[in-house]
Amino acid sequence: MTARRAASARATINDVAAVAGVSRGTVSRVLNAEAYVSEAARSAVIDAISKVGYVRNNAARNLATRQSHAVGLVVHEPHSLFLEDPNIGSILLGINSALSDADYQLVSLVIDSDRDSHRVAEYLSGGFVDGVIIVSARAHDPIAKVVAELGIAAAFVGHPVDIEGIPYVGIDNFSAAKAITTRLKETGRRRIGMIAAGLDRDSGQDRMAGFRAALGDSFDAELVITTPLYAHASGVDGMRLLLDRAPDVDGVFAASDAMAAGVIDVLREAGRSVPGDVGVVGFDDSAWATRAQPPLSTVHQPAGQLGRRAAESVLAQLRGETVDTDGTFLETAIVWRDSA
Amino acid sequence: MTARRAASARATINDVAAVAGVSRGTVSRVLNAEAYVSEAARSAVIDAISKVGYVRNNAARNLATRQSHAVGLVVHEPHSLFLEDPNIGSILLGINSALSDADYQLVSLVIDSDRDSHRVAEYLSGGFVDGVIIVSARAHDPIAKVVAELGIAAAFVGHPVDIEGIPYVGIDNFSAAKAITTRLKETGRRRIGMIAAGLDRDSGQDRMAGFRAALGDSFDAELVITTPLYAHASGVDGMRLLLDRAPDVDGVFAASDAMAAGVIDVLREAGRSVPGDVGVVGFDDSAWATRAQPPLSTVHQPAGQLGRRAAESVLAQLRGETVDTDGTFLETAIVWRDSA
DNA sequence: TCGCCGTCTGGGAACGCTCCCAGTTGCATT
C-alpha cells in the first residue's frame, strides 16, 4: 500500500467566510466564541462551517497565537513507572480528560534515563508545549529544576518537591499512613511492623512517619524494614527479614499493595494465616488489593483525580490565573477488606 | 504564582541567517539536510544556530509543509486496557521510541467509550496527525473502518482485523499456544485443560485453536472453560469450574498470565501443588509471571517490538514507501520457569 | 572565446490562522 495523503483540498476559514457572506475576521470571532458577533452572522457562519466541512488548522492557529495548545507529560524512568506503578494509568487518564475538556492536547515526553535532561529542557523551551505536568519527580530532580528556571506553566503530581513556586497535587501520605496503622492497631494487634520503601521521596518518608506517629510509645524501630522499591519482591524480602527479627509480629503495614501481596505470600509460606495470625494492610488500592488472597485492606489513592487536578492547575496558569503554589492534598480513604 | 510566558524573544530562522551571513533559504536547507549547500555556509549556519540558541518552530513548519509530524495512538476502552493490559505500557514505549527517532511526536487519542467514534474521525481527518496506530481493535471496529475510508497512514498492533489494506503487527497466537501446550504435554500431563478468554478477538480464538491443535486426539472440549476477560478473577472462576468438571486435571493452559495466577491460587486453595500435582502455563510473560508462586512458565510477547514495528510501518507509509498489507508476525518465545 | 551545466544562493510567495485598527451602523441622549 502506498500512503495516500488525506483529502488535499481542505476548507479554510476563507471558504467559510465566502459561503457565509462575511469576512474572515467574523468567522474567527465565531470560532473563538468572542463577543460582538450578530446572531445572523453567527448562524450563517455555523451553517457555512458544516456545509463546507471546515476543520480548524491547528498549525496555523498555533503559529498565529504563539501557543501550542499542548501540555507535556514528563515521565521519568519509563520502564519502572509505566510497567509497575499501579497509579500511572489512572493519572494519565485524569490528565487527558481535563486537557481535552479544555481543547488542549496531551503529548507524552518519555525520558529515557540514559539520555541527558538537556534534551528535555530543549524540548520544553522549544515552545512545543505550553505547560508541563511532571509525575513522580525525585528530590533534586534536574528536569524539575529546568522547569522552574524556564518559568513555564507546570504542576507536579505526587508530592511536594524541593523547588519553590511550582504547585503540586498529592495526597497526605502522613495522615493516610497514620490512619490505616491506627485502624490496624484497633483490631487488637500488639506487635506491628512496617515494610517501608521509596525513602528517597517525600511520599515514602511521610508514610513511615505516619506509621510511627500512629504507634506512639509502642513504636519499635526494629520492626521497620527498609526496601528500595515498592515492588512485590521487596515485600517478600522485607517480610522474610521481619519474620526473622520478630517472629511474634502480628500486624504489618506495607507501603504499597504490591509489597503487601508479597508479605502475604511469605506469611502463607511460613504457615501464618492472614488475618488470623497476622493482619496486613497495604497502600494504593490498586489491582493488587483485590486480587490478593485475602483481599487487602488498604488506602485508596484518588489517582485519576490527582491527574485531573494537576492538569487543571496548569490550565489555570495558562489562563493567567494565580494558583496556589503550596499545592493541594486530595482526600484518601481507607478501604477495609479481609486482610486485617 | 502567575504564569509567566516562556522567554518571549525566541530566535527565528531569520536571526540565524543574519548571524551566519546567509539567507533564510540556506538556513532552511541546512536544517533539513538538503543538498546544494557549501561547506562554508553549512558550518556558518551551525555556529549561528548555537550562538543564538535557535530552536525550530514546529507550528510554522507544520503550516508550511501541511504536515503535523505527529502520529496518533488510538486506544479503545482506556480503563480496561490501560489499567489491566500488561503489554500496553511496553507497546507505548516501543512506539514512542521509534517515532522520536524519526522526529515525530506521539499524541495519545484516548477514546472514551461513551462518546461517538465521530469525534475521533473528525480528529483524524482534521490533519492533527499524519498517521495513526490502533491498539487492540476488535472485529468490526468503527474507528478502524473510518481510518480505512480516510486512507490515512495507519497500522494495527495486536492482530489482523477485518479491514483490507491496513497493515498490522502481531504475534502468531496459534503457533505460540500450540507450542506451549505441546511443551506442557511433554512434561507427562495427560488431562490438560484450558481457561480461554477474549474469544471476541482473533487473538483469543487463535490461542484456543492452538491449544486444540497441540492436543490432537486427546482434546476434550469439556476441559475448555470460556471466560470473558483476561483477568485474574477469570482465572479463579474458570479454574473452580474446571476442577469441578474434571477433578483429575493435571495440566492447565491459561490464556494470560493474570489468569494463570488465579488458577494457581485456586489450586493451592484446593490443596493441589504446582507443578507437582498440576502443571500450569500462561501467556504474555508479564509482571504476573515472575511474581507468581511458583513463577510461571509462559509465552513471551515482544510487546515493545510490536509497538516499534507498527510505528515504523506508519513512518514508511508517510515516506511514501510501499508496505506489506498482510502484516508481520513477530517471534514469540517460550519461557520455562517453575509452574510446569 | 563562447555556451552549457552543475553547484550554490537569495528572496518572493505562500501556508491558514489571529490580532488589531479603522470603519460603519443604529440607538439613546442632549
Next chain:
DNA sequence: AATGCAACTGGGAGCGTTCCCAGACGGCGA
C-alpha cells in the same frame, strides 16, 4: 438635529517556516 457610544464588521499585517524560481558563479568541452 447633532452628538456619543456601544455593537458589529472588514481586511491589512504578521506569525516562522518551506517551496521554488531566478540568477550568480566556476569549470569544462567545443
